[in-house]
Amino acid sequence: MKKILLFALILTGLASCKQAADVPQIDLTLSKALKGNATLNEFVTQAKDNANTLARECVNLHEMAQEYLEVDFDSLSTEEQEKIVSLDYKYVEMWYNFNVKYTSQTIQLLEFLKDESIPKEELIDMSKAMAQVNSFVQELKDTYGQDLKLDPHPAPAQ
Amino acid sequence: MIAVSDKILVSESILTEYFTCDLQACRGICCVEGDSGAPLTQEECTYLETEWPRYIPTMQNAGVHAVEKQGPWTLDIEGDTVTPLIEGKECAYAFFRDRNCLCAIERAHNQGVSSFRKPISCWIYPIRVQKLADGLIGLNYHKWYLCSTARELGAQKKIRVFEYLKEPLIHCFGRDVYQAIRQAADNPG
Numbered sequence: 001m002k003k004i005l006l007f008a009l010i011l012t013g014l015a016s017c018k019q020a021a022d023v024p025q026i027d028l029t030l031s032k033a034l035k036g037n038a039t040l041n042e043f044v045t046q047a048k049d050n051a052n053t054l055a056r057e058c059v060n061l062h063e064m065a066q067e068y069l070e071v072d073f074d075s076l077s078t079e080e081q082e083k084i085v086s087l088d089y090k091y092v093e094m095w096y097n098f099n100v101k102y103t104s105q106t107i108q109l110l111e112f113l114k115d116e117s118i119p120k121e122e123l124i125d126m127s128k129a130m131a132q133v134n135s136f137v138q139e140l141k142d143t144y145g146q147d148l149k150l151d152p153h154p155a156p157a158q
Numbered sequence: 159m160i161a162v163s164d165k166i167l168v169s170e171s172i173l174t175e176y177f178t179c180d181l182q183a184c185r186g187i188c189c190v191e192g193d194s195g196a197p198l199t200q201e202e203c204t205y206l207e208t209e210w211p212r213y214i215p216t217m218q219n220a221g222v223h224a225v226e227k228q229g230p231w232t233l234d235i236e237g238d239t240v241t242p243l244i245e246g247k248e249c250a251y252a253f254f255r256d257r258n259c260l261c262a263i264e265r266a267h268n269q270g271v272s273s274f275r276k277p278i279s280c281w282i283y284p285i286r287v288q289k290l291a292d293g294l295i296g297l298n299y300h301k302w303y304l305c306s307t308a309r310e311l312g313a314q315k316k317i318r319v320f321e322y323l324k325e326p327l328i329h330c331f332g333r334d335v336y337q338a339i340r341q342a343a344d345n346p347g
Contacts, residue, residue, distance in 0.1 A: 127214030128222065131219065
């Protein structure tokens, strides 16, 4: 039993490694000055983690959506149409949830930028790190879009 | 030139020609084209030295590198203080959104993180301020071929150069000077 279990674990590990390699991820090297400021360090790290989570979700949902991208929605069965609508909803929900986080992150960033007590060096390093995160998010938006448009008859927003 | 105060002379074309920026047509090309960066006053150079880190989240990476390499302001070949450029092209503080070239300094000001709105030379363009002898100041109209769409839109809307620049003119020279310019424009001869 032990041997089989170990084999199964190795297989699972490889499978997840392969998947992880396909997902774009941002890796920030924090400067010494930034590491020394716990608040800014946590803020930047959180922003990076949120962006990486979004990237994973984008890739997963995009893979799930591949088979539906070219189909004729109206010729599908009700069951299949429901699957597509549900997937479309998940996609919109994913971006909505991220945008909520992103907005509060932007407001916090503006507060830091206004804070004159933060040393210039830390402010520069934090700003540079956030610029990288923002540019990574923009690339995700450009690549994966904010709407798959799988459902040709979306219900109007309530 | 027409004297609108004991210190300020205004070129006639500022009173008569039409102008309204047409960003949809020009896409902010004035921040990209040109021989050197935007002219800066000494006071603006000091502002940029303290404020520029607040613009970084909006700036292009290449713009940040340009400022780190050249400083938040630099000297052009004529020895005037100007904004740095990215490899001789756009202003280091420029960024692009939906193919439009915009200003990271102004963006930070609009977001409330910087008290510095933007260099006066950019804000008051197409007027160029020239220091003359005996403490006189000349306001000249810089007629650039890149701004032909602004001249067309201005003519369409019947907005003259000084009217388009009412806010920066009042900011720089005061309401009395603006009123004097308006009076001179409305009562030619």
